[in-house]
Amino acid sequence: MSRRGDSRTATTGRRLLGPAVRSAFGVLAAMVVVTPFLGAWSYESARRAVSAQAAAPRVGADALPGEIVGSRASAPIVLAYHDINPEPTNDYTLTPRQLDTQLAKLAAAGYRSLTTEEFTRYLATGTTPAPHTVYLTFDDGTRGLWAHADQVLAKHKMHAASFLITGAVGTHRPYYLSWAEIDLMRASGRWDFQDHTHLSHERAAIDAAGHLGSVLANRLWLEKEKRLETESEYRIRVRTDLDKSLRAFSDHHLPAPQLFAYPFSETAGPTNLAARNTSVLERLLRERFTASLTNVSSRPLPAGPRAAAARQVQRLEVVRTTSTNTFVKQLNEWVSRSPAEIPEPLRHPEQWRFPGSPSGTGLAALTGKGVANGTYVSAVHLPMGTADWDTYRVSATVAGLSGTRTSASVEVGHGSLVPITVTVSEAGVRVTERPADGTARVTTGKVAPAAEHRLNLEVSPGGVRITVDGGHALVARATEEPDPARTSGGVSLAVRNETNKADKTDRADKAAWPRFTALHIKP
Template identity: 60%
Template sequence: MTARAVPRSPGRARVYRGVRRAALGTLTAAVVTMPFVAAWRHETTQHTVSARIPAAGPEAYPWTSDDDREAHAWAPPADPAHRSAPVVLAYHDIDPERTSAYTLTPAQLDAQLSALQAAGYRALSTEEFTRYLTTGRSPAPRSVYLTFDDGTRGLWTYADRILARHRMRAASYLISGRVGTHRPYYLSWSEIGRMARTGRWDFQDHTHLSHSRAAVDAAGHRGSVLANRLWKKDERRLETESEYRARVGHDLDRSLRAFARHELPRPRLFAYPFSGTEADGDRAGRDTTTLERLLRERFDSTLTNASAGRLPAGPRAAAAGQVERLEVLRTTTRSAFLEQLGEWTSRTPGEVPEPLRHGGQWRFSGRAPGGRLAALTGEGLDQGTYVSGALLPMATANWSTYRVTARVDRLLGQDSSASIEVGHGSPDPLFLTVSKTGLRVTERPGGAARRVTARRRLRPSTGRTVTLRVTPKAVRITVDGTTLVVRTTRRPDRARTDGGLSLAVRNERADTDWPRFTSLRVSP
């Protein structure tokens, strides 16, 4: 028997049609409203304001008055007429949970700001800092410029009230395309607006959406999308220079438009993603020249934690358009923070008159035993034939006019020598090397390979007294009381020639004593 369909009654058909119409209506409404719901959620996220956590008083932290007195004692004696260059400090997130090496707890930030206050440092605004780069004049005897990369919510929730308690200012470097996203990690635009209205914060640039890494060659090596031409996998080639320029320029311009759209002042400074210029080797895709040109077209200067040369705030950094920052990490201890701050605080030649008495002021390359100054003053090396040490490289980076007088002995034949470098860290350093029978001047103009530019025969002697008088225009060299060489600076531009000094000793024979510096005086 063939089965036949059972006819629906008129009532059941009407009910079925009604249910179907209702379902279709609901679906249609969902489809129509979905974009509006998504937009509402996006807008809400963009403008959410998180609760701020009150800053605890100093009694809540273990680093209190005794340590502040220690900071006073640490502070190097200042020349009343000298105003140090600002030290730029690089922070990231602030959160009670130690989420990464870049996250400081509120207690750590509070303790560090307390130490800065105790040592007499004032926190500058971006306007004051950029004015310093232009004029070379700091508004305070000692100052810092506090920068926070990425624009994280912890700045509003925790850092703002700590800044308020210490009456300090700071700058947040925003990834503008991520504002209001990945909540609650990034700041919202409403939080940024409230921070701006406090007067404690200003906002600078950290790209729009170029704070990421991608493939930069066929092997799949990854690099900063800002600093590298990217590998186009489908076409098996690198971006062209024009494609790279267009992509990066578009990202930077989108960021500037985001600032304008949210009524923030146009940013004057730019911080490189990943805290540096992404010096990831000599990959074919790196295009730093084009990137520097794009940044110079839009910003007064850039900030990095890894400059190619020593570029603390000063004339050389301003000319290079790039300032090096001191990065502060979760693992940065109290003693390390104070020590690094002291190393970076600029000093005049008169503030380091007898450097051989202060081993902690020297930084060594090579295999100095334990990094001790004794390697230059007589102990030498257990292994190797050469050792060099630089005097406070960051604190002396902007010296331009000074005099160095040194006494060297144990110059035993052509197998041993001692050297003094002036303009250390600059593109145009000068090296004076003395031996038992002569002197040699070596230069490296514009960062080129070192080459000998002067030689002099000297009366044989195992000891020498050497004086170098350094000015922006020339270096005058005197040995044993007689002026023998005057080297005119090829580029009489302070921004290129500034720099401090280093010492070196060489001994090719294991059976003889090492040459040694017995005295060293530095004066204005």
């Protein structure tokens, strides 16, 4: 009875529904069934979308000012780009014409682009398939690479690597690439793909005050729990993100990435990780990649033995405001030189850099002019181009020394793990060794008092042999591991004049600045 009664009730209920109501219920039912499929179709459509490509622009010879310097052979220069779009909306987006002009300059100077496989082989062996090479990298994986950059690469027969935020692929269209576009780019032979995190290319709160920091390089503030992540929680989160990214490569049949590009160049940014564990991110990366790439480093790390040993390579970043002349100038600073190619650096003011000095400071500050305000000025000679010097000789002549309040210094192995500095005053010499443990060993001695002294430094991976005015030699050895990758680096100079303090500018005993009158470098 109950079953029949239920059946009658149901039948009666159906009869009570009018045609319009039954139709509305039918539409709702269809929507319930179809909506998930519509959502999936919409997502898949965006994921598989392929944008139209623009032809490469035509650039005339008059758009190619400046010349890239020659060198018998140079280490690869790694260039860092982001997006390419004819209507840039930020400083990290170049127009297709800018990219075309820059690649034309490289091609005209005889540069060949490297694949990631060729570049990582260079890091391992020090050999390249051509004397002058570049490794072109594009961060983030934006659609502009397919729509605008690809045909520029084709025009110049060049190769590039796109560093993907794998969790962003196919999202926020049309900003990011789709997987279908990535497939086409790979098939062209002009692109390979490397890692830029899964979804950790962002900033978030890293303390109770809400200050933002890179989520990859910092423990996050957990607002609900009113505390920072523990270091264990940080490690698990970052490891999970990196492994998700690697799985995305595998799931989409891409070769496993060999290189990782730091979002925001975290290597130089602040971190709230405990000092003893600031290398935890580096360890996680080393477990998964051959090397990491950064645009900012605490010491010069252009591609070469020093960078290979550190497993971290510094890139030359190119932005929208980088003019062609600036592009050429920066490339010339990064071209690796041999000691034989620049025997008299004081003849080339454009080759010196003055980190930490007032804007406009030039070589004259080292050759007698000094600085108007301050007691000390230093300069580095081609820090990128000389980063891998390991065996050379330096001869310097210093004049204008007076008493103990003025001095001049020559540092060799600049930017290495074990730089050595020789400082001379009117009657004394001081040698400062800075081994990798962070301590400083200082050796002092006396020289015959004179306003002028000649310094000779013979540099090798095992140490530095120093003589002043041809006298007794002193050997400084800052490491027991004479590995060129640990000890290599070029030359920096400094002058000090403590009588130049502001409260003594009108003193009769104010001494002139000491000055370098000669500097010679030999293989």
